[in-house]
Amino acid sequence: MLSLLTHIGRFTLRQLSEMGRMFLFLLAAIFLAFRPPAKIGLIIHHIKTIGVDSLSVVLLSGFFTGMVMGFQGYYSLRKFNAESWLGSAAALGLLRELGPVLSAFMVTGRTGSAMAAELGTMRATEQIDALYSMAINPIKYLVSPRIIAGLIAMPLLTAIFDVVGIYGAYLVGVGLLGVSSGSYFSGMESSVVFNDVYSGFMKSLSFGLIITWVCCYKGFHAPPMATGVSQATTESVVLSFVLILVWDYFLTSVML
Amino acid sequence: MDEPLIEFKNVTKRFGERTILDRVNLEVRDGHTTTIIGKSGTGKSVLLKHMVGLLSPTEGKILFKGKPVDRMSRKESDEFRSQFSYCFQNNALFDSLTVLENIALPLQQTTRMGKREIDDKVTERIDQLELSEVAHKYPSELSGGMQKRAALARALITDPKIVLFDEPTTGQDPIRKNAIFSMIVHNQKRFGFTTIMISHDIPDVFFISDRILVLYDGQIIFQGSYEEIDRLQHPMVDEFVKSLEHFQDELTGLYSKKTFTKVYERAVTTKQPGENLTVAVFTVDDLDGVSANLGHTTAQEIIQSLAVYVNRHFGDVGISNRSGRDRIVTILAFTDRAAAERLMEDLARDLRERGLIDIQAESRPAQSYPLSILAGLAEGKAGEDIDIISERARSVQKEIARFQCGAPG
Numbered sequence: 001m002l003s004l005l006t007h008i009g010r011f012t013l014r015q016l017s018e019m020g021r022m023f024l025f026l027l028a029a030i031f032l033a034f035r036p037p038a039k040i041g042l043i044i045h046h047i048k049t050i051g052v053d054s055l056s057v058v059l060l061s062g063f064f065t066g067m068v069m070g071f072q073g074y075y076s077l078r079k080f081n082a083e084s085w086l087g088s089a090a091a092l093g094l095l096r097e098l099g100p101v102l103s104a105f106m107v108t109g110r111t112g113s114a115m116a117a118e119l120g121t122m123r124a125t126e127q128i129d130a131l132y133s134m135a136i137n138p139i140k141y142l143v144s145p146r147i148i149a150g151l152i153a154m155p156l157l158t159a160i161f162d163v164v165g166i167y168g169a170y171l172v173g174v175g176l177l178g179v180s181s182g183s184y185f186s187g188m189e190s191s192v193v194f195n196d197v198y199s200g201f202m203k204s205l206s207f208g209l210i211i212t213w214v215c216c217y218k219g220f221h222a223p224p225m226a227t228g229v230s231q232a233t234t235e236s237v238v239l240s241f242v243l244i245l246v247w248d249y250f251l252t253s254v255m256l
Numbered sequence: 257m258d259e260p261l262i263e264f265k266n267v268t269k270r271f272g273e274r275t276i277l278d279r280v281n282l283e284v285r286d287g288h289t290t291t292i293i294g295k296s297g298t299g300k301s302v303l304l305k306h307m308v309g310l311l312s313p314t315e316g317k318i319l320f321k322g323k324p325v326d327r328m329s330r331k332e333s334d335e336f337r338s339q340f341s342y343c344f345q346n347n348a349l350f351d352s353l354t355v356l357e358n359i360a361l362p363l364q365q366t367t368r369m370g371k372r373e374i375d376d377k378v379t380e381r382i383d384q385l386e387l388s389e390v391a392h393k394y395p396s397e398l399s400g401g402m403q404k405r406a407a408l409a410r411a412l413i414t415d416p417k418i419v420l421f422d423e424p425t426t427g428q429d430p431i432r433k434n435a436i437f438s439m440i441v442h443n444q445k446r447f448g449f450t451t452i453m454i455s456h457d458i459p460d461v462f463f464i465s466d467r468i469l470v471l472y473d474g475q476i477i478f479q480g481s482y483e484e485i486d487r488l489q490h491p492m493v494d495e496f497v498k499s500l501e502h503f504q505d506e507l508t509g510l511y512s513k514k515t516f517t518k519v520y521e522r523a524v525t526t527k528q529p530g531e532n533l534t535v536a537v538f539t540v541d542d543l544d545g546v547s548a549n550l551g552h553t554t555a556q557e558i559i560q561s562l563a564v565y566v567n568r569h570f571g572d573v574g575i576s577n578r579s580g581r582d583r584i585v586t587i588l589a590f591t592d593r594a595a596a597e598r599l600m601e602d603l604a605r606d607l608r609e610r611g612l613i614d615i616q617a618e619s620r621p622a623q624s625y626p627l628s629i630l631a632g633l634a635e636g637k638a639g640e641d642i643d644i645i646s647e648r649a650r651s652v653q654k655e656i657a658r659f660q661c662g663a664p665g
Contacts, residue, residue, distance in 0.1 A: 122350075125346060125351075126345075126346065126348040127348050127350055127351075129305075129342075129344070129348065130342065130348035130350075132310060133308050133310060133337075133341070133342035134361070134365070134366065134410075134414070135334060135337045135338050135362075135366050136361070136362065136366060141365065
């Protein structure tokens, strides 16, 4: 019994100290992001890797998510003779929930994992130590620009996901299932308010922070070996997914 | 005595339960080449990382110019770190950057220099280290030797006062190993930095070191010069150093110092005390000049080629050893001086007629450099210190062959 308690206590302490380290890591990255000189070139480079390089996967997933919503929404709404509200249902679902969450999942899988693997490899091959030995702060050089880029790119990707999703639902609802084009857009116009867009924006912004923070932290502190890199990559994706869903719940409950 | 540049006082480092460094005391002197030797896993890299501040000691003090590193203000600490450069074992070049970008990075990130100024300095360093052809390539596209040079160029771009090399010759063949050592010596003379190096390559690394530290079981068991370690009658040091030495010298294929000494001692026992023996010493004149003008690899190939000639003419009657970066010593225990002189004449003629063929074939029209081979003979008594006889032979050396290397045509 005592041994079990010891194990639980040790595990809890370990997790708490890991959380503390993660939080301090984030604070350092944010603090260093504001310390001159600004790494504009690096930020632009990472906006490209997070944003442009994830665009195709976000477009594809957004389009098919919208089409599925078109089918499912039509099926559900028809039971209440409310097919004309399909545009409203698709837009609200995408703007408030599916857009931010699914695009964050896509970016985690596409870019977050690559980020963790890249930093993990840099750790294993002593490139991070090399930066330190050259008096270059590795957090300022490697982490802060990625976090800023994540904060900029993620809302943009989510916006693209939303627009493409709404168009996908329109194609299915109007093109295949015969919903009126006018009622699709007028329903959307009458039900979507600024707060819906704002809520989605805030979610995507915080997901951008979560993805870059978690993936950079895991990669940066990866054990310096091949298995360490793969372990860091897996952990970064799993933890990002979990944190995105948990944080989504809190934000939804606060902003509803 | 001058104040040491870096001093460790009872430095202990533990990772969890494991003690890696155990009350280490050491001194590194300004302008010297200090080499740390020790078996794998004894904490050499950990020791080096403490010097540059990548790791902090669990106990003990590290002093830089007499000042404890842990009591430095942030400004002093930045200044302290800016004096160091670290050449990592696997080079640690950034694989997403080209060679040129890798070399420019420290200047871009840590100085207020303008783009043109940085470009000029990087171009100069690239030219000095013969990297012009690969400046726009990525590290993965370079050979091991080129990567090493790129890492050295990056380490030297900030004009550091102290350069740390963590096993700079790992995975290199004997010629390249010695070429890298030669490159380090050459650049140290040129830029005047203090070198601290980890290496297993005995005896090659001894030839370029002013001071040797032996790390054993987490402790420094010896600090001193090559001559001191060579003469030291310390069973642990002796056993340890010999365990790292091979039967044959890797570069030349001649006997290692350990084997050479044993064979000499055995030969001497068969002779009457006071009976004569002859020693020949061969030297490549101005090896540093040869390295600078014909390349470090070529300089090592010259040594290797000379060893082939020495072995061809003296191999049946003598035992030979490379006793320095540019020197080969041969003991002719049962050959009198007259016979030794005849052998020397044959070798000189052969060398002049056949030349150092491979070297001359590596013609570089832009660079031509005179290469002299010197040789000398001296007699000694059985049982006399071999180094003393060798020194006598060295003092009477004369030119036996001269080539114009890299000449056009």
